[in-house]
Amino acid sequence: MMRTFKYKLTRSLAIAGLSSILLGSCTKDFERINTNPYGMTRDELKADFRLVGEPFRQIQFNIFAVQPGWVMQVQQNLQGDIFSGYMGVPGPFGNFGNNNSTYNLIDGWNQVMWGCAYGSYIDAPNIAVMPIASRIMKVAGNEFADFKAWLLILKVATMHRISDVYGPIIYTKFGVINPDKSIDYDSQKDAYYAFFADLNSAITTLTPLANDPLKPFSKFDLMYDGSYKPWIKFANSLRLRLAIRIAKVDPAKAKLEGEAALSNPVGLMTVPADDARINIAPVEHPYNAFSDSWNDIRMGAPMESILTGYNDPRIKLYFKTAVAKPDGYKGVRTGIALPSKMYEDYSRLATFPSKMQLMTAAEVWFLKAEAALNGWAGAGSAATNYENGVKTSFDQYAIGGQAAAYLLDNTSKAAPYTDLKNAANNVPAGDPYLSTVTIRWEEGDAPARKLERIITQKWIAMFPEGQEAWTEFRRTGYPKLFPVVVNNSGGKIPTATFVRRINFVIPEYATNAKGVERAITLLGGPDNGGTRLWWDKP
Template sequence: MKLKYISILSAAVLLSVTSCKKDLLKINQNPNGSQTAQPDYLLTAATKATADTYWGVANNMDASLLFVQYWSKIQYTDPDRYIYASSAFEELWSTGYSKSIVNLNQIIKLADAQGNTNYKGVALVLRSWTFSLLTEAYGNIPYKQAANIDQYLTPAYDAQKDVYFALLDDLKAAQTALDPSGKAIAGDVIYSNNIASWKKFANSLRLRIALRIADREPAKAKQVLADIQAEGGSYISSNAETAQLVYLDSPNQNPVSNLFDTRDDYRISKTIVDKLFALNDPRLPIYAAPTQDATPQTYVGLPNGLLVGDASNYGFTKTSKPGTYFRAPHAPAVILSYSESLFDRAEAAARGFTTEDAASLYGQAVTAALAQYSISSADIATYVAQAAVKYDASNYKKSIGEQKWLALFGQGLEGWTEWRRLDYPQLQPAVAGTLNGKIPVRFIYPGTEQSLNKTNYQSAVAAQGADALTTKLWFDVN
């Protein structure tokens, strides 16, 4: 009888706990608010979170902008000398997976449930961009199992080749899903809900990724471009169609503007200033600010990777900050520009992937890159007529690589990836660099992966190579 009594009591307690849980769940629900996330809110949030980390401090200002020698540091110079803690590269990973991809996956689920293929197409494009940032920074990354975090708390890593191939499939699916005559979307802060522009962005991103794999898988890259042509697809076709997030006032200002409100430890790199001077490039006063104190050249770049004392000796008032265009609150975070699309088409033609005219497209790309900053037609004509700027068909990687590097100023992650892929411009390592005369060619995995996803982390390192800044990724052939 005692046992029976205990059993009855236990059952009653369990029922009571279950009932309490249900009551608590009801209490914690807002009767005036939706319990299901709305796709437009998720789209805005995912876009801004990705743009912020793409254009922000950890991945841009303290890393890739320094590696590819757009910017340099006059204080706290460790990053400019390639000295990092294991936690230095966590932001792109954590934001990419926990804020961007999670939200975009949810949009895809909601789009399927609501029968809105345009939300799905837009989310696939943005998710593909986010995954491309991750794989180009780290190499092998979780892709297949990253779609279901509830099931895979410690996701396996996929090889970079497999990630790229999957992204090309996703973007092809996005192109099919996007329908200008279909259901409307909201919350799009890139193209203001214009689906026709998203279709062009999707194709331009397909083209970019096709070139990423071109040195390894030329047949696949060529097929991607053939598919786009067969579909009758077009690419970003004007500066007005550039994929970008235009920032607003504080607290939604550009991350670069936000940083310069309180800090003064960044300067423009001597490497790019010297190149702009050598080409009499009219973008110099846009990319660089005049020195605070009068100097013979007005614009003075700082060498990358100096010791703290040596950097300070150059003088805070005698070296140039990045230009005011890039430090303005409303400065755009450019994702994929018209000029980049033209450079990519020029390269595809130079490789024999298409029958377009590489030289003509290259000239259009340079023109678009200058026109982006409202350079006058006369100044553009003078610039492109220089022998040092003209297209060299015998070394298309040099012509495209150097001009594309100039055009991508501010886009640290993209400029760094293109430098690794094209091997131009030929950069010299940081003055007091710590990598035995080398420049970083990848991010190290976040320290949290070693502690929380150790088995899969170790498998990734075994397949890819040492978890070091100098380990080349699959796409980086030379």
Template sequence: MKIKYLATIISGTLLLSATACKKTIEDINKNPNASETGQPDYILTGVTKALADTYWGTSNNMDASLLWVQNWAKIQYTDPDRYIYTSTSFNELWGTGYTRGVVNLNALLKIADAQANPNYKGVALVLRSWVFQLLTDNYGDVPYTQASSINEFLTPAYDKQKDVYFAILDDLKSAQTFLSPSGPAIAGDIIYGTSSGANQILLWKKFANSLRLRIALRIADREPEKAKQVLADIQADGSGYISSNSETAQLVYAASPNQNPISNLFDTRDDYRISKTIVDKLFALNDPRLPVYASKTRDATPQTYVGLPNGLLVGDASSYGFTKTSKPGTYFLAPSAPAVIISYAEVLFDQAEATQRGFIAGNAADLYRQAITASLTQYGIGTADINTYLAQSSVAYDAANYRKSIGEQKWIALFGQGLEAYAEWRRLDYPQLTPAVAGTLGGKIPLRFIYPGTEQSLNGTSYNAAVASQGADALTTKLWFDVN
């Protein structure tokens, strides 16, 4: 891809080199024989892969959110599992989200206009909305308005989290108007690209609506009327939601070097085990997903699947034994394991909650059962086992405490999707997790990412304004959407 970049992007920030140097650098690096217009299919492929790698990768997933929601635990180098981080620990989501995500998707939006291809524009808006959702879910207030014009705003202001969510919802609504099955074809789509032309765009429309549903619930405790209106707009639009496991929005990886980041890490390292918290829960529920989520211990053990407590000191973690504790399941360690962005099961859980809240019509208990069924089917669980699982009183839907029913089952279904599971745990407050054994936050679990340290030094005025508005730049500061 030959894309014109304005200047060297400083790692982890939106800041560019000083404007006095910008023109000189551009002139020096300009290739008179190369096109300065990027190819939209190359941009789309590249940005999707970069975002999926970050979403599913080490810094944000394996070394943070998967530990905090106690899907995984660390058996070596346990500092992250004890909530010990530095000012550079959370640079990747910020840096990749903005410099490889927002910047390239903004470029794709401009190319889509220049080439009169609204379908590229709609896809770019959907992906950009997902990026901004990840950023605000985890940091809180983030640059949004000025992030679209980084050549004009070298030190972008932070928008309040409420405003970011509202803006994303507007963008996704706009995306629906641009996405047209009868419009021009798009290429480079590695999420739905195997579908035929018209169906491919219909799936993107469902993806957009499913994200709107997710974000409507994210704001529901603060802005219930806005959430209800968003869902009414979706109903009126008529494009529907993701409606089968085959429509799940995900990137299916291939063999090395394009393998799943988890597979890539486990090829050379042995730092992680499945958390005792989720293993115990799966045992308690006789959950048939246990052998999918966890590998058998290398040495024979009475339970076959053994989880590791979260947040142990290094010596204590090692004493459990590398061969007597379970790694994540082979499904997740496979090179081609998908990076799931939003699943059919999640969409059904979201519809169940929206129904229970009175935002949409339907039967919450039925949707809840359908959601569990979709999750089990996603992993190849058979009908007989599904029926046996659903028949348990411990799995039955409790309308009087829907947060617990949906929260716990959604937590199980989101296994591996650390960032989304983390956002939903904060929002629903279930499952009720016990902080890390040797945690460093005074008996608390982190509630957000801290901003990259470079923001303090390179965008200090905007950073300080955000901290003054939102609260201390600390792991324990509660974000706007996190009410309870």
């Protein structure tokens, strides 16, 4: 049904709200997406939704802060990408390897992700997700229900990532300043419940509009060109992701939310065309610089072990052959002695197009497979969903014809890992950290074995989105990864249990100390990388 939008925003509110959004910057360079609205008449601004729509570009562009590239390098690449086993650092970063890779968590690196979510949220909000979201809600008033729904989806897509790194976050209490000038955090459980409420609100608003031809988002939508239906599918899929995440710690709530996602009439993401990818063109994908220009990242050792062991054809689409092993692939183990940049001749990453992967249909099939293992209504068959996940991942890379033979393989396993430069880093056959799970679905396997198979294939399919892969590893213990050889955490992070989170950031201790103090009680353990998050139940 076509709808008419009314605009009653005052000039002062519109200019105050939009200018406060556009003038600041987390990543300092948004020239491409900051189309200046002030050269237009007010009627023109009304006609193309720019008053309320322009900030949405900033939110999408800031989920992965891609410009300048070093921001995303410390926001994601030197956190989730290496902790997940996807990638490894080839050199010491001028600190003899005494950094995140060896569990000496660097505050200057790890506060960037928090900053791009919040900015200076007490004094002068800048280009950061929560300040932008707050201002959109104020500027939009009550007249842009679909824009508000879109905002809620984007906010959850961004902020669950923040919570999955730090734990308790400022979400429902954002902007609520206590008399002592502190701001309270939500526990991770409360944050997740708020995520579900926001997704439910967005889905309820947008579902009746699924087939509406109106595209008010189109000028500002960097993922789906403004169409409602793919946003509903993404929201349902995100709801299922978060439901699966809490299934061990809160099974009743997980089932309720998961079955709601599975039963929505618009459905979930099912084919690569549904994938959530943020178009950052003409900005180049930052991984291309990390790998080829800066020589700061290489293939991870677990990726080499699993992909070569499985003879997985996706390897050549993820990585380049290694100078150190012509016509072959070599990965760097995370957490090793690095006296120099000695692993530059290991496998670089493949060249990526200018799109940032947020979620794929392949991941959603694996979520459905796990939901089926849990017995949730509407999940279907775990075996069928698993096989569809693999097929959809292959289709994503236009190699769908190779999926059938791959899925029949019941002998290939992860390969032992050999470091060509230091035998102390080897992982031989029989090592407890080397997976023995095979590819073919085996209905007679124990539930834990089935889960390992699902998560291992999901881990392969989600590449290069390392934060989500790290989160799923923490939640399930799969796929099996190699522990660090050098642990510089001072005992805070046990080697055998891997890094579980990132500590609260130094600026928060400086400006919101009482809020952080209360947040630590919500965390349920010391503020360090060894403390498990709420959903990270052993």
